[in-house]
Amino acid sequence: MNIASTPDSPLPEPSIGERPARDLSGWPMLALTLALIVGGAVVVAVTAVKKGPDLDPAGITLLVAGGLLIAAGLLVGAGLTFVAPNEARVLQLLGASYSGTVRRDGLRWVNPLTVRRKISTRIRNHETGLAKVNDLDGNPIEISAVVVWQVEDTARACFAVDDYVEFVAFQTEAAVRHIAGSFPYDSDDRLSLRENADEITAKLSEEISARVASAGVRIIESRINQLAYAPEIAQAMLRRQQAGAVVAARQRIVEGAVSMVELALAKLQEQDVVELDEERKAAMVSNLMVVLCADRDAQPVVNTGTLYQ
16 A cells, blocks of 8 residues: 655655657558568478478478468568557567557557556546545534546656556545645635535645646646534534624624614705704614614604604
8 A cells, every 4th residue: 555645755756757669550550460470370281291201301381381471470460460449558568678659549559578568547536535624713524525636747657656546545545635625624824625525626736736747647637525523513503604604794784784884874864854963863763773773663643743742
């Protein structure tokens, strides 16, 4: 199992890197293979028919030559390899030293003494499992992410790690857990997982890229696809959020009511509709604030007397 790194202790830089292999178009080599095998088979068949069971030295020579032609055809044919689009073949000479990578798709011919490992360079998705971690404030949360990645260096993917797919899975989960524990779930004055999704995903992509670079993998995109408080505190946190929403709404209502009262007093004074002393202004302000800030419709009382009764 590969040990996950952290940004403070990155994985060592691999000493190997991808380089192109020497390869040829496979169609001419396929024709040569067929010619050698068919030619050798014809020589053997004709010699066996003409010479019969009693072979002279010339007949033996022809049989050997035919066998060598067939063997040469099989050897040349062993170098044929088909490369599908968005795939690569990593070559190892005699299964030991790295000989290069073939990325050109189609029928190709390479050194028949090489071992060819197929590596997919297609874009892949990886979804982490739902991880339960504590955020920066110590609250238990559940988080998962989706990572889009692609093999960029086939040599590193083959030789720098045991299994690059498993390596990406482990390092992605480690990065998600580290990011989740480095920020609060919700905050007004700090970066938070819920409020700053773009910034958090950018940091997540950066950390995953640093962790998997040694395996020759490029991170295209990463996104948090599930984020929630753990079930044991979800109800308490929901009540806290609701209380915060109520306080914010009340604050907005009060600010609007004060502005409306100020406007009403200014209009009355500007248009000289009625003259109010300080006591009546205070009563008017009190009544308006009750009407504007109440959560129910006000029940007015009509005064049929004078202003002071």
